[in-house]
Amino acid sequence: MLVEKNVSLQGWNTFGIAARARMLVRIRSVADLQQVLAHEALRRQPMFVLGGGSNIVLTGDVRALVLKVEIKGLRLAGETDRAWIVEAGAGEVWHEVVARTLAQGWPGLENLALIPGTVGAAPVQNIGAYGVELQDRFHSLSAVDLVSGQPFELDAAQCGFGYRDSVFKHRAPQLAGGEGKALSGRVLGMGLAGRALITHVRFLLPKAWRPELGYLELERKRSETGIAHPTAQQVFEWVCAIRRAKLPDPAVVGNAGSFFKNPTVTPEQCRDIIARDPKVVHYPMPDGRFKLAAGWLIDACGWKGKTVGKAGVYDRQALVLVNRGTPEDSVTGGEVMTLARAIQTSVYERFGIRLEPEPVVV
Structure with a gap:
């Protein structure tokens, strides 16, 4: 186990923000993680799990011990009469896994192509695009409890998937006498943010495949x-x-993909907004509510192409905030969040809707 110190994270976050990690360990296997958790000094450190860095905004240097997930592998883990069960290591690049599953004759992930990031981040965010969410193709995952060091598995119900949401984005409240103990069903149901590291994800890919073309x-x-x-x-x-x-390629223009979630509103709210802005882009949802296109709302407030400091709004898609700096003089996380808050204020003042950011702010 090698503990790297004072490590630059600029190449490991897709925004290209210049920041450093005080200490970093590369996790290439479950055994690597177990070594960290068995180390007397390291296990007492606060820990930060880093995958592809595609959904974070770094607002300064990271003082926590960074666990850089680099677990690889792609295999057919099993199959049923109806589906293939395909397992991928959490450190695999998401888009490459989509392409490789198709090449192997295992369709089902194609609508999620080109989403940046790694496999391990996919269930955390419940990634989705063009009518398909990860939960629609999810079988189960393997993870390790960062407190007790115990491995565990979760099925779809235990992951608590929602729109860009999962149990991994919520923290469980402090439980009496619970610190240092293995995860219980009670804790699993309340939140795993900062408590678990995903090592492998398994997908349920249908043999009776049909295209999802609703968009x-x-x-x-x-x-x-x-x-x-x-x-x-x-x-x-x-x-x-x-x-x-x-959408801009993060390798060319630093960004974290869609910066805001598409808000959902009641039918009454939707009718009110349509009465004032008939062109608002909206989609009906199964529960009767409506999803509004956050990019349209931001564009309607005049933000597309605008710049604040070295943070800007992409000129082709207002939902994406970009780094207008250079590697030597990069945007800061503070500039990104200043721009984000200004956009939130504009949208709320015009439409009465509070936009919620997708990336994790560190």
């Missing part, structure tokens, strides 16, 4: 190409083309 942009692709019944590979290519046309 307007995919329907437009089907119309443009004249392909009425696309293959999974064709859907994958359509999704990649759509995303590349409107």
Whole structure:
């Protein structure tokens, strides 16, 4: 086990924010993590789990011990009459796993192509795009309790998936006598933020595959190409083309993807907004509420293309905040959050809606 000190994190967060880790350990196996947790001094340190850095805003140097997850591997873990069960290491690049599962003849993840980040972060965020969320293709995951060192597994119900949400984004309240004890069902039900490190994720990929084409942009692709019944590979290519046309590549322009969640409103709220702004982009949800396009709301407030300090709003998609600095003179996390708060204020003042950021602010 090698403990690296004073490590630059600029290349390990997709915003390209210059920050450093006081101490960092690369986790390439469960055994690596067990070594850390068995170390008398290290296990007492506050810990911060880092995957691909695609969903974080660093507002300063990280004082906690950074656990850089680099667990690899992709395999067929099992199958049923209806589905393949495919397991991937948490440190695998998400988009590469999507491409590799398709190449192996295991479709189902194609709508989630080109989402930045690693496999381990996917269930934390319950990533989703173009009508598919991770929970729709999720089987189970393996993780390790960072307090007790005990491994455990969770199924979909135990993960508490919601819109860009899971049990991994919530902290359990302090339980009497619970510090240092193994996770109980009671703790699992209340929150695992800062308490667990995901090591492997398993997907349930349907053998009776059918394309998910409910989004307007995919329907437009089907119309443009004249392909009425696309293959999974064709859907994958359509999704990649759509995303590349409107979203910046983090390798070229620093960003954390969609910065705000699409807000949900009641039918009454939606009617009120439509009465004032008939062009507002909205989608009905199964529970009767409506989802509003956060990017449209931000654009309507005039933010697209604007810059505050070295933080800017992408000129093709107002939902994405970008780094307008250079590697030598990068945007700071403070500038990003100043811009984010200004956008939140504008949207609330015009529409009465509070936008919620997606990235974790560190």
